[in-house]
Amino acid sequence: MSDETQDLNEETGATAAEETPNLDLVVNIESPSACERHVTVTVSRADIDRYFDDAFSELVPSASVPGFRVGKAPRKIVESRFKKEVSDQVKGSLLMDCLEKIGEDKHFAAISEPEIDLEAVEVPDTGPMTFEFDIEVRPEFEMPQWKGLSITRPMHEFTDQDVDDQLESMLTRYAQLVPSKEPAQVGDYVTLNLKTSFEGKTVEQEEEIIARVRPVLSFTDCELEGFDKLMEGAKADDKKTAQVTLSADAPNEELAGKTLDIELEVLEVKTLKLPEMDEDFLQELGNFESEEALRDAIRQNLERQLEYSQQKKAREQITALLVESADWDLPPGLLKRQSARELERAIMELRRSGFSESEIRARENQLRQNSNASTATALKEHFILERIAEDEEIEAEEGDYNQEIFLMAMQSGESPRRVRAQLEKRGLMDVLRNQIVERKVLAVVQENAEFQDEPYEPQSRDTVEAINVAAGGAGEIHEAVEAKKEAEAEPGDDTKE
Known part of the structure; x- marks a missing residue:
């Protein structure tokens, strides 16, 4: 000391x-x-x-x-x-x-x-x-030489096929869910009643969850691998069972790292009916005059996502330079307090980069499952980038705020004024400021860097379905759930266990 x-x-x-x-x-x-x-x-x-x-x-x-x-x-x-x-x-x-x-x-x-x-x-x-x-406080550390870095940069020339794939993904957000009598297939939607238990005691129950059949079902505290295989061929009234292991950072600390039993009761199978690409629909999407104008906007959105990946890659490489001097022990209390703000920052970054809400939810769940590790990494990155910002006198200006809010508004479909009001009400303008400054710093670092290009491999959009449910619940095991069921069951009721 x-x-x-x-x-x-x-x-x-x-x-x-x-x-x-x-x-x-x-x-x-x-x-x-x-x-x-x-x-x-x-x-x-x-x-x-x-x-x-x-x-x-x-x-x-x-x-x-x-x-x-x-x-x-x-x-x-x-x-x-x-x-x-x-x-x-x-x-x-x-x-x-x-x-x-x-x-x-x-x-x-x-x-x-x-x-x-x-x-x-x-x-x-x-x-x-x-x-x-x-x-x-911000820790003290020796800054390495960050000018003239050799940085690996993802590069990609987007093709018409890339735009087609993104357009199809976008159309699913506006599609109608139509009940189906056919067994569930990959890409279909299922309505589920969900129950998790540990050592025979119910932990969490959720009713009428709608989830798309994809390889991974992402909870806020774990992931169910093989969800597509589990659901394929399922029909109404079927019950499927599996196991999930909670993350070490699960909100239910009593069960963190433990393996739970999960039961999924299928209530209904639904398929997607895609909308017609007519004039009315183009207007609803964003006042596009033609399908070609929509495709141009999609291409720009893909370019923003590529820029996000480039900056994320650069950020990781800059931070790696401080491995020896950045092995600070971050207090658990600091990590816990900052985790929520880091989650907000990550979501805002994804939103301004044009990712869909389903992709954002998947990333949000991933961050929640590893909140301490992801927060520790993000804080160290922030400390480093903030030091460079001070040395280079980089600040956020009003025009920067307007640009960020405009991009977030485009993604969410809300007005820029409403987005700004929400940020101010939730006290997130300082988070937005950090996001702006860090992006500016990364731009300066890249201006002074030597690049080695590598192929850009976007993460598959069809692998993860995220739901806002904690499989382990928020606290202690809910023994009261079982007690209530027994108390309410009539004598001879076959629902009583």
């Missing part, structure tokens, strides 16, 4: 133009880990007295004290009567100004708000004031 003590004795001649008064602080910083700091701050008595003096000087002219006209009570009486209120005010002002000063002096690059136990902080009657806080 490193321990650096820094005496910040500042000159006392503060000017009126300064927003924060000069403070005579002693700051002691301990480093429990690369991304954690425990900070102890000592404020001089002179500063405390000055803050009290300023607070009472402001209060006296308007103080209301019984027996005196407003503003006419002697200062000593005002000080005695309002000591507690002013003390709380001084404590708040001192804490805020101290934190601001520490930030200005750049002892570390904070990535979270400080954790301070306000109740434990007291302003003493005599002597200095001391308070402590914990804060998460």
